[in-house]
Amino acid sequence: MDHSEASHLMATEKYLLDELSPAEMEAFEEHLFGCNECALDVRAGSLLLEHGKVELAKPAPRVVPPEVRPSRKVAWRWPSFAVPAVAILLVVVGYQNLVTLPAMKGALAENRMPKLLPAASLVSSVARGATPSVIKAQRGKQFFLPVDIQAQSAFESYVIELQNPAGGVEWSLSVSSESAKNTLPIRAPGVNEAGHYEVIVLGRNVQGQDSEIVRYPFELQFAGAANPEAK
Amino acid sequence: MEFHAFDRHYLEQLSSGDFRTQEHFVTYFSELIRLKLGKRLRSRSEVEDARQETFVRVFTKLRKEDGIREPERLGAFVNSVCNNVLLEYYRKTSQDTPAGEEDAESNIPDPGISALDAIAQQQAQESVRATLEDLSEKDRRLLKAVFLEERDKDEVCRDYGVDREYLRVLLHRAKKSFKSMYLKKMNKKDQGRNKLE
Numbered sequence: 001m002d003h004s005e006a007s008h009l010m011a012t013e014k015y016l017l018d019e020l021s022p023a024e025m026e027a028f029e030e031h032l033f034g035c036n037e038c039a040l041d042v043r044a045g046s047l048l049l050e051h052g053k054v055e056l057a058k059p060a061p062r063v064v065p066p067e068v069r070p071s072r073k074v075a076w077r078w079p080s081f082a083v084p085a086v087a088i089l090l091v092v093v094g095y096q097n098l099v100t101l102p103a104m105k106g107a108l109a110e111n112r113m114p115k116l117l118p119a120a121s122l123v124s125s126v127a128r129g130a131t132p133s134v135i136k137a138q139r140g141k142q143f144f145l146p147v148d149i150q151a152q153s154a155f156e157s158y159v160i161e162l163q164n165p166a167g168g169v170e171w172s173l174s175v176s177s178e179s180a181k182n183t184l185p186i187r188a189p190g191v192n193e194a195g196h197y198e199v200i201v202l203g204r205n206v207q208g209q210d211s212e213i214v215r216y217p218f219e220l221q222f223a224g225a226a227n228p229e230a231k
Numbered sequence: 232m233e234f235h236a237f238d239r240h241y242l243e244q245l246s247s248g249d250f251r252t253q254e255h256f257v258t259y260f261s262e263l264i265r266l267k268l269g270k271r272l273r274s275r276s277e278v279e280d281a282r283q284e285t286f287v288r289v290f291t292k293l294r295k296e297d298g299i300r301e302p303e304r305l306g307a308f309v310n311s312v313c314n315n316v317l318l319e320y321y322r323k324t325s326q327d328t329p330a331g332e333e334d335a336e337s338n339i340p341d342p343g344i345s346a347l348d349a350i351a352q353q354q355a356q357e358s359v360r361a362t363l364e365d366l367s368e369k370d371r372r373l374l375k376a377v378f379l380e381e382r383d384k385d386e387v388c389r390d391y392g393v394d395r396e397y398l399r400v401l402l403h404r405a406k407k408s409f410k411s412m413y414l415k416k417m418n419k420k421d422q423g424r425n426k427l428e
Contacts, residue, residue, distance in 0.1 A: 010399050010403060012403075012406070013399040013400075013402045013403050013406075014399065015266075016402065017377075017384065017398065017399065017402065018270065019395070019399075025270070029267055029310055030307065030310055032263060032310075033260070033263060033306035033307055033309055033310035034303075034304070034305075034306035034307045034310075035306075039259070039263060039306075040410075041406070041410075042262075042263065042266065043262050043263070044406055044409060044410040044413070045402070045406045046262055046266055047355050047359075047409075047413070048359055048362070048405060048406050048409045049378050051355050051356045051359035051360075052359050052363060052374065052378060052379075052405075053378060053379045054356065054359075055356075055359055055360050055363050056363065056371065056374060056375040056378070056379045057379055206356065
């Protein structure tokens with residue numbers, strides 16, 4: 001195998017993907033050991049994959065399920081229960097069009113209107129002995145969490161978690177080091193339980209390991225309702 | 232990832248035991264040998280043993296009077312020695328170290344992590360990160376499924392609605408992008424070092 005054959009065959013990629021036949025692999029290796037260009041190419045590919053595994057192993061901020069194509073082997077056929085199934089489907093579609101969608105449109109319209117979200121400064125609650133900040137929101141409605149991160153060079157990115165009164169993690173949000181330079185205006189999804197919450201800021205290093213940096217405790221109270229006593 | 236021409240001067244330096252030449256030689260061929268052996272041997276320790284044995288035999292030959300005559304065939308020679316080592320591994324023959332080869336073995340430089348290598352590793356990691364960030368989420372997940380999760384490639388391609396050619400081209404583009412970024416960083420580092428010197 002000479003260089004032009006190797007290039008035409010995409011031999012480097014096939015070699016790294018184990019797609020060469022045994023004979024092709026031997027022929028490519030014989031060429032590879034004597035060709036600087038191909039050797040550099042293969043070594044670069046190997047380095048990419050070696051370091052790529054470390055990067056790809058890091059959790060992604062959002063998980064988007066892959067598009068899964070339905071199997072083409074499934075034959076297109078009408079089962080005997082098709083007619084009643086279609087009827088049920090029509091009822092569901094009708095309900096969605098008459099009830100669900102209008103309600104969603106109303107919510108969407110409401111979201112397009114500017115409004116003040118309940119919030120409080122969290123910084124003051126960090127000091128030892130300080131009373132946790134209080135945020136008065138409506139049950140199930142969004143509220144505002146302004147979070148400051150003291151950026152550190154040891155961390156490549158950050159993760160913000162909201163711990164609920166039961167000690168569980170309500171949600172988790174990934175933040176780049178670039179975004180962390182400014183106060184983060186987090187619009188927190190509404191919750192149904194009032195009580196003691198904590199915003200936990202974690203630093204994530206290059207190896208994907210998390211370290212807790214700071215906790216911002218606050219009391220969430222529902223406006224116009226009886227609230228649990230602050231801890 | 233530099234290249235030194237495998238010319239007569241290089242061969243002379245290598246044969247005479249020049250440390251820097253030896254270090255370059257081992258570093259240059261180690262990864263190629265590891266890749267080759269990794270596709271054929273089962274464990275990392277077997278790969279490492281065979282890699283060491285390959286270099287022992289190459290250096291032994293280099294130090295003989297009749298040694299290697301054609302410097303431009305040096306790469307091909309390393310490959311053929313590696314093939315012989317593999318053949319013997321397959322046959323599971325004993326590999327007693329003959330008298331006189333002990334010196335060669337003890338003189339093989341260890342391509343371990345030096346301070347410069349550590350910087351190069353960091354540059355590589357950063358370049359890989361930047362390369363992957365430029366890819367779409369789908370392409371990143373595709374590479375993750377194939378290379379990190381080591382799933383069957385045909386199954387992964389089916390799941391993502393692509394064919395094997397797409398996967399090859401994706402790897403090609405990512406490799407090209409990484410190589411360009413990495414070499415640029417390494418050239419900047421070398422220029423900075425030269426200025427200081």
